[in-house]
Amino acid sequence: MAQQDQRARLQPKNLITNRGGVAESILGPRDSSNLLFPLYQTGGVLFPYTPAITTGSVTEYDQTPFIHSNYNYNAYVRSYPKPIGITAEFTAQSNDEALYLLAVIHFFRSVTKSYFGINPYNKAGTPPPVLVFNYLGEYQFNNVPVVVKSFDYTLPDTIDYVAVNTSGSSSTLEQDAGPRGYGGRRSTVIRPPTNSNGYTWVPTHLTVNMELETQYIPIQLRNQFNLDEFRSGKLVNNGYI
Numbered sequence: 001m002a003q004q005d006q007r008a009r010l011q012p013k014n015l016i017t018n019r020g021g022v023a024e025s026i027l028g029p030r031d032s033s034n035l036l037f038p039l040y041q042t043g044g045v046l047f048p049y050t051p052a053i054t055t056g057s058v059t060e061y062d063q064t065p066f067i068h069s070n071y072n073y074n075a076y077v078r079s080y081p082k083p084i085g086i087t088a089e090f091t092a093q094s095n096d097e098a099l100y101l102l103a104v105i106h107f108f109r110s111v112t113k114s115y116f117g118i119n120p121y122n123k124a125g126t127p128p129p130v131l132v133f134n135y136l137g138e139y140q141f142n143n144v145p146v147v148v149k150s151f152d153y154t155l156p157d158t159i160d161y162v163a164v165n166t167s168g169s170s171s172t173l174e175q176d177a178g179p180r181g182y183g184g185r186r187s188t189v190i191r192p193p194t195n196s197n198g199y200t201w202v203p204t205h206l207t208v209n210m211e212l213e214t215q216y217i218p219i220q221l222r223n224q225f226n227l228d229e230f231r232s233g234k235l236v237n238n239g240y241i
Helices: 021-026 039-044 097-112 217-222 229-230
Strands: 009-011 051-054 056-065 074-083 084-091 129-136 141-153 161-163 167-171 184-192 199-203 205-214
Touching: 021 039, 021 097, 039 097, 039 129, 084 097, 084 141, 097 141, 097 161, 097 199, 097 205
Parallel strands: none
Antiparallel strands: 009 129, 051 084, 056 074, 084 205, 129 141, 141 205, 161 199, 167 184
């Protein structure tokens, strides 16, 4: 039986088919001048090691007290998924992996910001993008629309740091790298040298924490969601959890 890639992945919608559209508005141009260019080779951010995930569901009730009664009455208010908390590990044992880790860090810095000011004026006020989260196959997290609410990491003082060359480096990401590899093809990032001569240092091991929140389109939610179909698993491709 053929197995699909079950590793955790956070990516723009329609990454493959949407050339020049939503994908490039999130990841930037598909060329070596873009610091996020390595992420195209893995279809967004690929978590190379098994992450720890915390999530769940919430049902809210409004308690109504009765005079001279021993019990309250719970009136249903709403239900919603809890935030998806992720703790993930990244390593950088080579220039390739260091370049990828640098792109991952910069990706989360970018997707937690909105367009602001006059550059570009026609995008001012556009909020951070909605992404798609996939992990562990069809009936776990399948095309779940999310926004990144927080992202944090610590640069430790007890490990080594590796220098990555961004002014002409070549990143080779092997297609068949195995369950712990990144996958992908050769990519190159070429940025103008700065006062550090084109080098940036990243830790050889980094733990990142992030919180994702589901973000469904209200009209689609109203028209598509059916509890009977959700219960039977028929809505899994629409990202409902």
